[in-house]
Amino acid sequence: MTPIQGYEHLTDAERKLFIFAHNKHLAVTDPKERDQYSLGNVVKVTPNPQEAAVDVQFQNVQKRQYTAKRTWY
Numbered sequence: 001m002t003p004i005q006g007y008e009h010l011t012d013a014e015r016k017l018f019i020f021a022h023n024k025h026l027a028v029t030d031p032k033e034r035d036q037y038s039l040g041n042v043v044k045v046t047p048n049p050q051e052a053a054v055d056v057q058f059q060n061v062q063k064r065q066y067t068a069k070r071t072w073y
Contacts, residue, residue: 005044010054014047018054021066036060 010018022039029037037058046055052068064072 002040004039004042006046010045010047014054017068017070018045018056018066021054021070021072022056024070025064025066025072036062 007015007018022037022042026034026037035041041059042056043059044057046057048055048065051065054066056064056066056072058064066072
């Protein structure tokens with residue numbers, strides 16, 4: 001698997017938030033679309049301390065924001 005750009009710049013708390021919210025995101029995603037959002041398709045993560053979130057970009061050009069409330073949009 002290709003390393004995720006920016007992951008090394010996340011704090012431990014942001015990494016935990018990313019992993020937890022990502023797993024939750026995959027759990028509710030339609031199985032037909034789930035592969036598009038797998039860890040292997042995450043291109044870049046960026047800390048967003050102003051929003052208490054992590055911004056995530058996928059290979060399919062979709063972007064999501066995983067929030068400290070462990071939700072996403």
